[in-house]
Amino acid sequence: MYVSPIREPLIRGNKDYSQVTKDILAPMAGTPSKYWYMGIALALSAALFGAWATYVTLFTGIGSWGLNKTIGWGWDITNFVWWVGIGHAGTFISAILLLFRQKWRTSINRSAEAMTLIAVMCAGFFPLIHMGRLFLGFFIFPYPNTRALWVNFNSPLLWDVFAISTYFAVSLIFWYVGLIPDIGTVRDKAKTKIRKAIYGFLSFGWTGSAKHWSRHETVSLILAGLAAPLVLSVHTIVSFDFATSVIPGWHTTIFPPYFVSGAVFSGFAMVLTLLIITRKALHLEEYITVNHIESMNKIIILTGSIVGIAYMTEFFIAWYSGNEYEMFTFVNRAFGPYAWAYWIMMTCNVITPQLFWFKKIRTNVLITFIISIFVNIGMWFERFVIVVSSLHRDYLPSSWSMYTPSVVEVGLYVGTLGLFFTLFLLFIRVFPVIAIAEVKSVLKTSGENKNHSEHE
Amino acid sequence: MNKYITAYYLDEEKLLDGLKQVKAKGFKIADVLSPFPVHGIDKVLGLRRSRLTRVAFIGGAIGAITGFGFQAWVFTMAYPINFGGKPFFAAPSFIPVAFETTVLFAAFSMVFAFLIASKLLPGNDPVIHDERVTDDHFLVIIDVADGSSTDEISKIEKALQEAGAEGIKYKA
Numbered sequence: 001m002y003v004s005p006i007r008e009p010l011i012r013g014n015k016d017y018s019q020v021t022k023d024i025l026a027p028m029a030g031t032p033s034k035y036w037y038m039g040i041a042l043a044l045s046a047a048l049f050g051a052w053a054t055y056v057t058l059f060t061g062i063g064s065w066g067l068n069k070t071i072g073w074g075w076d077i078t079n080f081v082w083w084v085g086i087g088h089a090g091t092f093i094s095a096i097l098l099l100f101r102q103k104w105r106t107s108i109n110r111s112a113e114a115m116t117l118i119a120v121m122c123a124g125f126f127p128l129i130h131m132g133r134l135f136l137g138f139f140i141f142p143y144p145n146t147r148a149l150w151v152n153f154n155s156p157l158l159w160d161v162f163a164i165s166t167y168f169a170v171s172l173i174f175w176y177v178g179l180i181p182d183i184g185t186v187r188d189k190a191k192t193k194i195r196k197a198i199y200g201f202l203s204f205g206w207t208g209s210a211k212h213w214s215r216h217e218t219v220s221l222i223l224a225g226l227a228a229p230l231v232l233s234v235h236t237i238v239s240f241d242f243a244t245s246v247i248p249g250w251h252t253t254i255f256p257p258y259f260v261s262g263a264v265f266s267g268f269a270m271v272l273t274l275l276i277i278t279r280k281a282l283h284l285e286e287y288i289t290v291n292h293i294e295s296m297n298k299i300i301i302l303t304g305s306i307v308g309i310a311y312m313t314e315f316f317i318a319w320y321s322g323n324e325y326e327m328f329t330f331v332n333r334a335f336g337p338y339a340w341a342y343w344i345m346m347t348c349n350v351i352t353p354q355l356f357w358f359k360k361i362r363t364n365v366l367i368t369f370i371i372s373i374f375v376n377i378g379m380w381f382e383r384f385v386i387v388v389s390s391l392h393r394d395y396l397p398s399s400w401s402m403y404t405p406s407v408v409e410v411g412l413y414v415g416t417l418g419l420f421f422t423l424f425l426l427f428i429r430v431f432p433v434i435a436i437a438e439v440k441s442v443l444k445t446s447g448e449n450k451n452h453s454e455h456e
Numbered sequence: 457m458n459k460y461i462t463a464y465y466l467d468e469e470k471l472l473d474g475l476k477q478v479k480a481k482g483f484k485i486a487d488v489l490s491p492f493p494v495h496g497i498d499k500v501l502g503l504r505r506s507r508l509t510r511v512a513f514i515g516g517a518i519g520a521i522t523g524f525g526f527q528a529w530v531f532t533m534a535y536p537i538n539f540g541g542k543p544f545f546a547a548p549s550f551i552p553v554a555f556e557t558t559v560l561f562a563a564f565s566m567v568f569a570f571l572i573a574s575k576l577l578p579g580n581d582p583v584i585h586d587e588r589v590t591d592d593h594f595l596v597i598i599d600v601a602d603g604s605s606t607d608e609i610s611k612i613e614k615a616l617q618e619a620g621a622e623g624i625k626y627k628a
Contacts, residue, residue: 017592205580
């Protein structure tokens with residue numbers, strides 16, 4: 001088999017197949033480290049704060065939030081769009097990079113997909129809680145009812161319901177189908193009877209038969225083909241929530257591509273944040289190498305630059321369209337009372353990722369980690385700027401207003417962060433964080449063991 | 457599968473070479489169990505291309521028709537509502553939901569078809585020939601016909617041995 005001398009190996013350390021199994025299953029064995037307990041304690045306390053905020057919202061209504069008549073969407077929708085966007089990287093890595101035959105995805109796709117699922121759960125929470133009555137959430141689905149009423153299929157908010165729920169369901173089965181062979185490995189390596197029984201049940205009776213593998217590959221490929229347009233459609237539809245309205249600053253045709261690239265941008269930042277910690281904590285540096293980090297940083301430069309161009313295009317069109325309301329909104333964004341948010345967004349999203357043009361910086365793990373946090377913050381502010389700064393000064397100056405979130409809204413946001421990290425910490429204990437079978441299938445062509453790759 | 461012979465390889469390229477040799481001698485390989493998909497094995501074993509893609513297409517088509525048709529039915533027949541003077545049959549605004557149902561139906565129908573066709577269902581209790589199959593062993597299974605003499609069995613074993621297989625076992 002031909003091995004390019006220029007390409008650096010994807011998997012470091014002279015691994016054979018059974019070493020791969022051992023390394024990847026290692027974090028699941030034994031009792032968790034004390035850092036894991038500390039992490040989950042912190043995450044659970046954040047989630048508890050969120051539970052309190054949910055309780056207050058449900059029992060006193062969304063009057064407990066800082067919203068007012070002018071600003072009807074605040075942190076809740078900001079958080080919703082932010083979380084959905086973060087989810088996009090997982091599907092991008094597992095579906096779009098699979099279609100492009102990018103082998104480096106095999107080390108990161110499993111955990112990125114898990115991150116997607118958890119992020120979409122956190123996202124879905126916000127529109128539901130914004131209804132004020134969480135228990136009536138099912139009203140958003142078209143179900144036969146005594147009033148013979150259906151939902152409004154012309155509304156982008158309803159499209160969102162379909163987009164997000166389909167996205168979650170398809171991501172879940174895509175993730176699980178990929179997990180089945182690896183659960184089989186966990187089952188066969190299990191030491192106790194209970195573990196064997198549980199993973200045996202979850203593995204659906206996987207044996208690794210050639211016919212099953214052949215079907216498995218077909219299913220993965222077609223699911224990737226379905227998930228790729230799906231992931232693009234999800235943030236497109238989220239952007240329609242804004243773009244189909246007549247609010248200056250929202251009513252622009254640039255929104256769908258701009259939102260999608262922003263989503264991938266923020267998603268990769270979150271993947272980096274999570275994986276830089278995970279690889280260190282679980283000793284997976286030989287699987288998630290600096291090369292992987294560099295590749296992700298390249299995607300961050302690309303999508304970050306698209307986002308930067310989108311900001312400038314929006315501003316240009318605001319002037320070029322000759323629409324005074326549009327122009328006012330944009331000048332107000334950059335120089336009005338929310339200018340600080342706008343400039344945080346510009347700095348974090350447009351300037352910091354450009355540092356990745358330097359190879360020294362994009363191969364430096366610590367700097368990458370810091371920049372990934374900057375991007376997370378910047379993308380949160382992008383949504384805040386879009387939601388709040390467009391609303392707070394509308395056509396009627398007498399209704400101009402300012403918005404400050406209440407402690408309850410902060411609690412809901414911190415709560416979803418807590419939920420996110422809690423579920424991710426549980427995931428790394430319960431399932432293999434790296435797709436074992438997929439790593440093995442690229443080991444020969446992309447591993448470090450040169451003797452192994454020569455045809456004997 | 458009552459009586460069969462198992463043997464294993466530790467390398468997928470040796471496995472492929474070995475399978476070709478065994479096959480050339482006229483023995484039928486019942487199955488190969490491997491820790492990851494081995495490319496080129498479909499041809500050696502004579503596996504047909506999976507028809508799951510067709511299931512996905514049909515599922516997707518049903519999803520598209522259901523999604524679009526349902527919205528059209530709701531807005532033109534079941535409960536027509538006038539939204540700002542726009543037409544009841546507003547086809548462009550039905551597209552996003554129809555797209556999502558297409559993807560949903562295609563994905564779920566294909567995955568269920570895969571699980572059912574492969575008999576991969578929760579609670580299954582498969583025969584685990586060798587626990588190292590999901591780790592680093594590539595296991596070859598050759599069926600032994602009922603009433604085969606020991607001579608015929610040892611012929612298969614010999615063929616496997618010559619093809620470089622290890623751990624040859626006869627199981628009845």
